[in-house]
Amino acid sequence: MEDAEAIKRCQQGDREVFRHLVDRYQKRAVAHATAILFNRSDAEDAVQEAFVDAFKAIRTFDTSRTFYQWFYVLLRNRCYKMTARRRPTESLDAALLLASQPGMSAETTLGLEKALHSLTCEEREIVCLKYFDGLSYDELATHLQIPRGTVMSRLFNARRRLQRKLSGTLVPEQEV
Amino acid sequence: MNDLSCEDVLMAQMAEGDGQETREQLAAHIARCANCQRDLKQLQTLDHLLRGHTFSESNLDLWPAVEKGIAKPTRSALGWRPFALIGLLLLVHKLLEMLPARDPGMTFKLVPLIIVALLFVFIKENPFRINTELVLER
Numbered sequence: 001m002e003d004a005e006a007i008k009r010c011q012q013g014d015r016e017v018f019r020h021l022v023d024r025y026q027k028r029a030v031a032h033a034t035a036i037l038f039n040r041s042d043a044e045d046a047v048q049e050a051f052v053d054a055f056k057a058i059r060t061f062d063t064s065r066t067f068y069q070w071f072y073v074l075l076r077n078r079c080y081k082m083t084a085r086r087r088p089t090e091s092l093d094a095a096l097l098l099a100s101q102p103g104m105s106a107e108t109t110l111g112l113e114k115a116l117h118s119l120t121c122e123e124r125e126i127v128c129l130k131y132f133d134g135l136s137y138d139e140l141a142t143h144l145q146i147p148r149g150t151v152m153s154r155l156f157n158a159r160r161r162l163q164r165k166l167s168g169t170l171v172p173e174q175e176v
Numbered sequence: 177m178n179d180l181s182c183e184d185v186l187m188a189q190m191a192e193g194d195g196q197e198t199r200e201q202l203a204a205h206i207a208r209c210a211n212c213q214r215d216l217k218q219l220q221t222l223d224h225l226l227r228g229h230t231f232s233e234s235n236l237d238l239w240p241a242v243e244k245g246i247a248k249p250t251r252s253a254l255g256w257r258p259f260a261l262i263g264l265l266l267l268v269h270k271l272l273e274m275l276p277a278r279d280p281g282m283t284f285k286l287v288p289l290i291i292v293a294l295l296f297v298f299i300k301e302n303p304f305r306i307n308t309e310l311v312l313e314r
Contacts, residue, residue, distance in 0.1 A: 015243070015246055015247070018242070018246065019239050019243070022238060022239045022242050023237075023239065026234075026236075026237075026238045026239075027233055027234060030234040030236070030238075031230075031231040031233075031234075034231055034234075035231070040234065043234075044234065044236055044238065047238060048238050048241045048242055048245065049245070051238065051242040051245070051246075052242060052245035052246055055242075055245075055246040056246070097231060097232060098229045098230070098231060098232060099229065099230055099231065099232040099233075100228055100229050101228045101229070103228070104225075104228050104229070108225070109229060112225060112226070112229060127226065128231070130194075131226040131227060131229070132229070132230045132231055136194070136195065137191070137194065152187060152191055153187070155190075156183075156186070156187040156190060159190065159219055159222060159223075160186075160219075162222055162226075163215070163218050163219055163222050166222065166225075167218060
């Protein structure tokens with residue numbers, strides 16, 4: 001079933017058909033929420049609440065956008081609300097959040113996770129969307145509703161902080 | 177290439193790697209700037225490292241929890257009729273109060289207060305609750 005058809009039926013009050021949208025987008029949404037919250041359990045809670053928000057607001061769905069673009073705004077709001085409530089000491093999941101490709105050691109992955117955790121939510125979000133979702137600068141600008149220049153600078157600052165965090169371990173210093 | 181800072185050069189150079197447009201003077205700056213050469217190497221290594229990872233997939237099915245959440249009646253599902261009825265009751269009360277040469281007494285004056293209290297009970301809202309949830313639209 002196409003999203004447009006599912007949305008139309010949801011707008012007419014068909015709750016069961018909303019399952020189609022949840023099934024289709026939940027994995028992607030959990031990955032995006034994890035990028036912001038860096039905690040799998042919180043991310044799943046945020047996604048679940050955002051889907052409930054989406055169903056309640058489905059009558060206001062903006063047909064000029066795709067379902068996920070529209071839903072992502074609700075999801076971000078849920079995640080940032082959660083980060084505002086969360087105490088600073090609450091942190092990294094015990095389990096690995098990242099999956100590496102062959103050739104990368106678990107130690108490298110854990111080091112990268114720790115470095116990502118040291119970023120701000122916004123920096124982590126843009127890095128994850130760029131690398132794990134493969135979005136272009138223009139897509140990032142649309143997705144995050146920020147100018148393209150801000151995409152460049154935010155991404156650069158995030159990479160710079162990651163580079164500094166990892167410079168002693170994962171990114172070897174080069175001889176000048 | 178003194179018009180460009182090292183930060184500008186590195187930012188633009190990384191953007192080039194992301195498929196963005198290039199500036200010709202970058203190469204010349206990097207060729208003669210040892211700081212940029214070192215930092216660029218590190219950033220490119222980081223780039224490679226990030227490209228080698230993704231989020232591990234969640235296998236949790238959120239539908240049962242979402243279904244429970246959307247099954248709850250929302251405030252808008254109450255409709256406008258109960259509120260219209262309360263408005264009408266308050267209007268009738270006011271009109272009765274305005275009748276000349278009539279002292280309805282203290283109990284009659286408390287009727288609007290009782291109606292409003294019942295309204296909050298009906299919509300299950302505490303009027304004294306402080307809303308601590310921040311709405312952060314980013």
